[in-house]
Amino acid sequence: MEEILKKGNLPYKEEGGETKLFSLATKLPKLPVPPLEQTLAKYEKTMRPLLNEKEREKLKQLIENFGGPGGLGPRLQLYLLDQQQKLDNWAYDYWLKDMYLGNPAALPVNSNPGMVFPPRKFTTVLDVARFTARLIEAALDYKTILDRRALPIERTPRDPIQPLCMSQYYRVLGSCRIPGIKVDTQYLPETQMINSQTAEHVIVLCRNVFYCVPVQAVDRGRLNEDEICSQLLYILDDAPYLSNTVPVGLLTGWKRPLWAEMREILIRDGRNLRNLDLIEKSLLVVCLDEPLPISFNSRFPKGSKGHTAGSRDETNLALQMLHGGGTKYNSANRWFDKTLQLIISGDGACGLCYEHSPAEGIALIQMVEKMLKDINSLPTSNEVPSSSTSHLPQPERLEWSLESDEHKKIEEAGVFLDNLLKDLDFCVYRFTGYGKDFIKSCKVSPDAYIQLALQLTYYKLHGKLTATYESASTRRFLYGRVDCIRSASPEALEWVMAMAQPKEDDELGSKKVTFHLVSDEVKLQLWNKVIAQQTSEMLSNITGQGIDIHLLGLREAAKETSPTAAHQLPEIFTDHSYQLANKFLLSTSQVATSSDSFMGYGPVDPDGYGASYNPKSDSIVFCLSAFWSSELTSTSKFATALEESLNLMQALLSKRK
Template sequence: MAEAHQAVAFQFTVTPDGIDLRLSHEALRQIYLSGLHSWKKKFIRFKNGVMTGVFPGSPTSLLVVVVGFMSTTAYTKTDPSFGLIARIGAHLPISRYLSDESQKIVGGVLISTSLWVAGIYIMRTSLKMLLSWHGWMFSAHGKVPKRTRIWMALVKLFSGPKPMLYSFQTSLPRLPVPAVADTMKRYLESARPLMDDEQYNRMEALAKDFEVNLGPRLQWYLKLKSWWATNYVSDWWEEYIYLRGRGPIMVNSNYYAMDYLYVYPTKIQSARAGNTIHAILLYRKKLDREQIKPIFVMGSTVPICSSQWERMFNTSRLPGQETDTIQHVRDSKHIVVFHKGRFFKVWMYHDGRLLKPREIEQQMQKILDDKSEPQPGEQNLAALTAGDRVPWANARQNYFSKGKNKQSLDAVEKAAFFVTLDDTEQGFNKEDPVRSLDSYAKSLLHGKCYDRWFDKSFSFIVYKNGTMGLNAEHSWADAPIIGHLWEHVLSTDSFQLGYEEDGHCKGSTNPNVPGPQRLQWEIPEECQSVIQSSLKVAQALADDVDSHTFPFNKFGKGLIKKCRTSPDAFIQIALQLAHFRDKGKFCLTYEASMTRLFREGRTETVRSCTVESCNFVHAMMDSQKTNEEKMKLFNLAAEKHQNLYRLAMTGDGIDRHLFCLYVVSKYLGVDSPFLKEVLSEPWRLSTSQTPQQQLELFDLANNPHHVSSGGGFGPVADDGYGVSYIIVGENLINFHISSKLSSLETDSHRFGENIIQSMLDILALFNLNKKAVK
């Protein structure tokens, strides 16, 4: 137990001759290095706070302004402040101790510094006003009007050089509250294709009544909140949509990300874990130093909000009776690893530095080689995080609030992230592609229901054959944030770190690194009963998931762009056609869009089932319609979808406004038949695109097989589908479909076949390149 010895900084014994004191120099050295590391981080955070606080200025620009001002004043022998410099210098508390010349210097420094601060304020205010204009998004595709070009130049001018991750936060505009009348109009427009005349007339009457009577009253409170709070939606969205849910978050909320589709960098489980854990912690280091570049849209012109990055690491969701909470600690130097029912705490730093990949591999191999048995109740412990929240909250309070259990639970919840060394093999198998990818997706989504800590911000999973993936908790951030981390990890693993020819991490082992530490638990039988009950609930949920993942490689965005339409609109319309073929009807459709053009923005809904898309689907089902007629209707549907997407991104969506109006009504204790009915409508088709954000990390021209599988999520409705897709390169689109086996209306594989056929049928209308789809 080398780690136990090294944990003791000094020893002493009492002898007849006095006290014999023996210091452990190695332990004291580690204490010194740990403190040095801590102070370095504090200094970096302080420096970053200063840099972000004065952006788009900088300490260098302050020096330039002060020196320039003082030099100009001295050289011209004039006072541009009209005597203000002398008056300030004379009234300083220390003026009696200064000569007249010194008073002038101090006054000049204060005046020039004030000018610098005023300049920063003007630049920030100007940038916020510029970023509040979204007319650029509604320009015709491929055309950039003169007004937009001028606006882009001004944004660049006021954005400053070398921004850090959080530099633009105070310059982003607030999310606006749409007018009630506009939301009612857009809601009725979205509801029209899903209702017959009688249902629509009834809903129209409810909407009109709400717009005239209760709506303005609720809107007043919402406007008040939007003036006071940074974002009028995000805190309520996090609390009521995520944290107050009392059902399982596994399958229902958490989502997953997959490894490369075709590439296996190494078959050694511990080596893959070593490289990727090191890559994840390198990303955390960049995040702590704010060295991650802000995300821009429209090239590198328009910044989007970075606030969701703040809780990526050292974060866990804690269960409560009525609502959960999110616990985030500033720093964590360890991870917790699960393997075959045992939990291990592994330190990630030694000698004041991050462990190297080979050293992490060494730690993981020690865990894999450990033959010890789980303690009573330990193996299925994590099932508490997979079941209902109230039993978990009670168990946490009753059985994990003191002693060994509290210490061990703290180690899990305060870890940088959670790691599972899975004892199964997963990934794409060309001999059985369908079943292998379906099994892989289900494993990442729920595993065995007790081998992922679903409350952690994310659990990193490495399989026995070296394949890996993530399972992420949803409340703290949305999928693009995890996607950004995952892109960095995949590229760092393959293109920067690499492996030796025998599959091990590069470098050498280090016998001085303290080994993994088994977490100790004393779980009474009553608690074990609660664990088994949660496991039973989770297993029933997991067993009901019908998952289907497949690569669509008939064509990709390269060919879709030749159709002169948006790839996302093309896919969304194909999903409408596929759903109609699958079920013979349309349904309320959810497509996730981001609102991160605004400060602390998260998501908005694009209601993809429109009158225009339904008209196109009906035309596709009608053999009497000509290709020209179908093409015309497709273009109308695509244009409508794009416009809805733009409205959602620019704060004029429907659903977040309706949600917040409903929350206000509950606070006021008033019932709205309109809001109650609208918010109870099920999303039977829930869709999301996983964006690729760092294309520069992957050279697909020279490494065509290094394509990501993307990720997915569970079904939202009991009788509906969840569909996630990622557009990879020019010729590949990966789809992830989920539904419930218990539903007689759904079949994920059948729906997948309908998607493939719908994609091909729509492309055939354009007559572009028949060879490309054979």
């Protein structure tokens, strides 16, 4: 992932008495369609480490049949080139449906990441309300910046003149994912006129009860910190006394088609329809949680060095942000469809859970880190809100109209979610041997370095490489999102095989001599080769020349141009090799933060790993995930092997230095 280096103001101008955006976004180039021959050649190469000889020969033949003069490939390429001319971003809808909206899996664990903030110190319920009020106020401040179009434009460090598309930032606040039977949709609020005053409300969840809190009105402006704090104190006092609350939020953690069916039933009642409208159109959701018990993550009793809240370790904190802990704890105190859920627990744990489809992590992280920075600059306040806040109406408690069948469906959703969460094998692992300072001293990109550490680790555990996903930003282009950096290259396989060679012992008289089958000199030569390949792969992706988006476009173009309703795909997309190419048993992403926050997510395959990483100056924070039901994976074994890999790499590169 590219780091942000430079920022400049987004200009706007007045026209005809009306403020209109003069956006650099409209001047960004369109996402290119890479040459067909180039993509097919890269595809063949990237699949070599994953296929046996017979499968490789078959793939070569499929590529020749598809891409040759008589194949379907050239015609589909022309179709994509025509789409590229007609649309702002030819790939956006294909990618969004394939990656998110067309995926029927439940959002918790499978899709939504969780982020842990540095814990706070709360001694009273007023501390909780005051901090939460400041978070909401900081979000409103950020929304004002967006409405003024005053958010600085980010630029690529490799070319400081090159602006990056900022559209994702404008989709974080106020948006929501809506379940569909076949395909989900998104609610995206309309872009406001510059400096316009709009009504805003937030939804606050406490003890599974929903409250609507208007925080900004057209006629009376914004609530101040004291006023928001008083509304939250009312909620924190009201919710514990309610009995027989209905855990409607569990429905958002169900499989998408099942939740969609249930939503269709709910909206038949006018009260439910209004509730859903308020939730989906809210600026954000605030979840006032109960702490998870220490025993919730008893599989990792030693925990990780780093953040703690009471006696809770970082893995425990991360699980609260990822999914809430199940029906017994906070999972009903969620609305997983909402793009931004801020989570605050009474013991000081805090963070967020976010629905991924509107924006990548960089947009969310930049926003919340600015919010936290603004809050940390404020003086501590233990003052009770003044009596002047008493004029405010009480927050509206949202009541649901449900029949017995609907209660049963909510119970079913809860059972499903509990089983999903019990299966998650998750571990926050802080590697403290070194960090990006050492890596940079070796003249290597920290991202490339860590990617190869993950390749070596997977190979040490499984004796082979696997299709690996790493997101690469394509924000150089209008409405660009991500393509896939494939780290499991032939060069990577050659290097990890050399690094993983066991030592051989030989007896020379009375002495026992240990030697390596591959010399350090050869390993360093292979290292230079694989680093060059990894860097080239990254640059190819961020400049719009990746293969995954292009192959997806060709596949979807084949469906759209098929003369029959059956949409028969070319064999290159139905062969085992294509299925293997998209079976990401290693799903990775660099999620860098300037604060000591970190983000993690679940695996994307039943036998796979999720691995996010956050390189710091002298350490690296990993969030590792897998499923207990898989006999092939274990995050504790992965963490142990990863530490060995990182130490091996340091020893090798220290010799070069």
